[in-house]
Amino acid sequence: MISISKLLCGLDAESDGLRYDAADESAADQITERKQHRPVVVWNTTKQCNLYCSHCYASADTETIPGELSTAEGKALLDQLADFGVPVVLFSGGEPLVRDDLPELVAHASDAGLRPVLSTNGTLITEENARELKEAGLQYAGVSVDGLPERNDAFRGKEGAFDAAVRGIEACLDAGLKTGLRYTITERNAADLEGVIDLLVDVGVDRFCFYHLDYGGRGKGIVDADLEPAEKREAVRRLCDLTREYHDAGEEIETLLVGNYADAGYLIEYADRQLGSDHAERIRAYLERNGGDPAGERVADVDPVGNVHLTQFWQGYSLGNVRERPFGDIWSDDANPLLGALRNREGRLTGRCADCQYRSLCRGGSRLRALTVHEDLFAPDPQCYLTEAEVRGGEQVPL
Amino acid sequence: MVEKATRTEEAAPRATTERRFEVFVREAADEPLEHVGTVAAPDPDTAHEEAGKLFAWYARDVWVCPSGETHRYSTYSLAGEGDEVEADSGGDSDDRAPPEPRVYEETEGTPEVGDGA
Numbered sequence: 001m002i003s004i005s006k007l008l009c010g011l012d013a014e015s016d017g018l019r020y021d022a023a024d025e026s027a028a029d030q031i032t033e034r035k036q037h038r039p040v041v042v043w044n045t046t047k048q049c050n051l052y053c054s055h056c057y058a059s060a061d062t063e064t065i066p067g068e069l070s071t072a073e074g075k076a077l078l079d080q081l082a083d084f085g086v087p088v089v090l091f092s093g094g095e096p097l098v099r100d101d102l103p104e105l106v107a108h109a110s111d112a113g114l115r116p117v118l119s120t121n122g123t124l125i126t127e128e129n130a131r132e133l134k135e136a137g138l139q140y141a142g143v144s145v146d147g148l149p150e151r152n153d154a155f156r157g158k159e160g161a162f163d164a165a166v167r168g169i170e171a172c173l174d175a176g177l178k179t180g181l182r183y184t185i186t187e188r189n190a191a192d193l194e195g196v197i198d199l200l201v202d203v204g205v206d207r208f209c210f211y212h213l214d215y216g217g218r219g220k221g222i223v224d225a226d227l228e229p230a231e232k233r234e235a236v237r238r239l240c241d242l243t244r245e246y247h248d249a250g251e252e253i254e255t256l257l258v259g260n261y262a263d264a265g266y267l268i269e270y271a272d273r274q275l276g277s278d279h280a281e282r283i284r285a286y287l288e289r290n291g292g293d294p295a296g297e298r299v300a301d302v303d304p305v306g307n308v309h310l311t312q313f314w315q316g317y318s319l320g321n322v323r324e325r326p327f328g329d330i331w332s333d334d335a336n337p338l339l340g341a342l343r344n345r346e347g348r349l350t351g352r353c354a355d356c357q358y359r360s361l362c363r364g365g366s367r368l369r370a371l372t373v374h375e376d377l378f379a380p381d382p383q384c385y386l387t388e389a390e391v392r393g394g395e396q397v398p399l
Numbered sequence: 400m401v402e403k404a405t406r407t408e409e410a411a412p413r414a415t416t417e418r419r420f421e422v423f424v425r426e427a428a429d430e431p432l433e434h435v436g437t438v439a440a441p442d443p444d445t446a447h448e449e450a451g452k453l454f455a456w457y458a459r460d461v462w463v464c465p466s467g468e469t470h471r472y473s474t475y476s477l478a479g480e481g482d483e484v485e486a487d488s489g490g491d492s493d494d495r496a497p498p499e500p501r502v503y504e505e506t507e508g509t510p511e512v513g514d515g516a
Contacts, residue, residue: 047415059416065412065414065415066411066412069477070478072478073477073478075478076477076479077477217416304415305411305413307413307419307437315415315416315439316438316439316449317436317437317438317453318413318419318437319435319436321413323411323476324471324473325475326475335433336433336435336436337435337454337458338435338453338454338457341457371452371453376452377453377456378456
C-alpha cells in the first residue's frame with residue numbers, strides 16, 4: 001500500500017503506522033526505521049456474499065460452504081494471531097456482515113490487542129450495526145465501490161448496490177467510524193475515478209484506496225478487463241494530479257495505491273519531475289524501508305475454512321491450515337522452500353526486473369500475476385508500467 | 400511402556416471453490432518428502448501442474464494427494480477440547496458438514512442474505 005497523499009503532499013494520515021488497512025490514530029511519521037515484522041492478516045470469515053462481483057478474488061458465492069470456522073474457532077484463531085504479534089486483522093469475506101457473530105469476533109480481536117478493521121461491500125451496513133461494530137472496537141471500515149452507479153452496479157451484479165453502499169458509508173460516518181473507499185481499477189471503470197472521488201468527498205469520505213486488479217479468484221477470469229500498462233500509468237498519473245489538486249484546494253483527502261509496486265518507481269519519477277529531486281529522494285528513502293510487494297511477508301490470508309495463503313488474492317495455494325497447526329507455526333515454517341524463496345526473492349527475479357533500478361523497492365511486484373501470465377514465479381509482473389528508460393535509470397521520459 | 404498420544408480426527412473440509420490437493424515435495428532422492436501445503440485443482444494432473452509452477456525450481460519429486468481423501472489425526476485442536484471436530488471417515492470429506500455449523504437468521508439490516516443476485 002503506497003500513500004500518494006503522504007508521499008506527494010506530506011499528509012500524515014491515520015494509517016501512517018502501518019502500510020495496510022490499519023487506522024492508526026497516531027500522527028507518527030511514516031518513515032520508520034524498520035520494516036513491519038509480522039503480517040497484517042486478512043481473514044475471509046465466510047464465503048457467503050449478498051453480491052456477486054465480477055472481480056471477487058475470494059470467488060464469493062451466495063451460500064456458506066461446509067467447514068467455515070465457527071465462532072469458537074475464530075476466537076482461537078484471533079488469540080493465535082495476537083500471540084504471534086500480528087498488528088491488524090482485516091475481517092473480510094465474502095461479505096463479513098452476513099456473519100451474525102461479527103461484532104463478537106471484532107470485540108474479541110480488540111480485547112486480544114489486535115487492531116480490527118473491516119472490508120465490506122457496505123450494502124448491509126445499517127445505523128444499528130455500524131454503532132455496534134464501533135462499540136465492539138472496530139477501527140476502520142473499507143467499503144468497496146467500483147465506479148459511478150451504473151458501472152458499479154453492473155460490476156457488482158446488483159442494481160442499487162451503489163446507493164446501498166453509500167448509505168452504508170453514511171451510517172459508518174454517523175457512528176464515528178473511520179471509513180474509506182476501496183476501488184479496483186479496470187478498463188471498465190477507470191473513467192469514473194474522478195467522479196467517484198468527487199461524489200464521496202461530498203458524502204464525507206476522506207480516504208480512497210485504489211487497487212490494481214490481481215489475478216486471483218474471479219479476477220483471474222477477467223484479466224482481459226485489466227488496464228494495459230500505459231493505461232495504468234495514465235490512471236496513476238491522474239490520481240497523483242487529483243490528489244495534489246485537492247490538497248492545493250485545502251481538502252486533505254488520503255489517497256492510496258494497492259497491489260502494483262510499479263507505483264513505487266512511478267511516484268519517484270513523478271516527484272522528480274513535478275516536485276524536484278530532493279523530494280524524490282525522500283520518497284525513495286521511505287519506500288526503501290517500507291515498500292515492496294508483501295506476499296508471504298507483510299500480508300497473510302486465512303480463508304473461511306482455515307487455509308493460510310500468501311496474500312488474500314493467492315487462494316489457489318495454501319501453506320497449511322490453522323485447524324492443523326497454529327498460524328504462527330505455519331507462517332514461520334522455514335522448511336517450506338516457497339516461503340524462503342519469496343522472502344528472498346530479489347536475487348531470483350528474471351527479465352527486466354533483474355537489473356531494474358527499483359528492484360529493491362518493488363521486489364518484482366505481483367508474483368501471482370507473473371505466475372498467472374508467464375507461469376514463472378520469478379518472471380516480471382506483466383502489469384509493470386515503467387518504461388525501459390525508467391527501469392535502467394539515468395534518463396528522463398515523459399510522465 | 401510408551402504412553403500413547405490421544406489423537407482425534409480433524410475432518411473439516413479444505414476446499415473453498417474446488418478440490419484441494421495436499422502437496423509433498425523432495426529436493427533430493429535421499430531426503431524425506433515434505434508437506435508444503437495444498438493447491439486448488441479439479442484433478443491430480445492439474446494439481447501437479449499447479450504445484451510444479453510453485454516448486455519445480457526446487458523439487459525433484461512432487462506428490463499430490465486429494466485433501467478430501469486424507470484422514471488427519473492430531474493431538475492439536477484449534478478451539479480446544481470443547482470444539483473438537485467429530486470424526487467422520489466416510490466418503491469425500493470435502494462434502495462433509497462443518498463441525499459447528501453457524502445458523503444465519505435474516506435480521507433487520509441483512510435483508511439480502513442468500514439473495515444470490
